[in-house]
Amino acid sequence: QVQLVESGGGSVQAGDSLRLSCVASRRTSSSVTMGWFRQAPGKEREFVGAITWSGGSTYYSYYSDSVKSRFTCSRDNAKNTVFLQMNRLKPEDTAVYYCATSSFWLPKSTGEYGYWGQGTQVTVSP
Numbered sequence: 422q423v424q425l426v427e428s429g430g431g432s433v434q435a436g437d438s439l440r441l442s443c444v445a446s447r448r449t450s451s452s453v454t455m456g457w458f459r460q461a462p463g464k465e466r467e468f469v470g471a472i473t474w475s476g477g478s479t480y481y482s483y484y485s486d487s488v489k490s491r492f493t494c495s496r497d498n499a500k501n502t503v504f505l506q507m508n509r510l511k512p513e514d515t516a517v518y519y520c521a522t523s524s525f526w527l528p529k530s531t532g533e534y535g536y537w538g539q540g541t542q543v544t545v546s547p
Contacts (some may be wrong), residue, residue, distance in 0.1 A: 445522065454525060456468065461515060471494065472494035482527075
């Protein structure tokens, strides 16, 4: 079992930045990727970005088109923590943001992630 805890959400104005954190209780051999998803009211949960979690200092990341060039994933292996830096936020970025772990390489589907955090709310006003 792996527990994930997100933090860093809040209410900001368009153009502002936020950094979300996700702390994992432990890493396992199947913790290949850490992904970020978001879910707005009345919408399905959608992929935001992901970063490889295993291995040494080299890592890979991948982003959805809607956030590419504005959002960046990073990690601190020593603290079992991944981050989502969100810049130039837009009202359409408003959602609950979730982190999740996967045993697959940078997947985008929610079904390929096994453990999920409880989510953190991000609200962006015009």
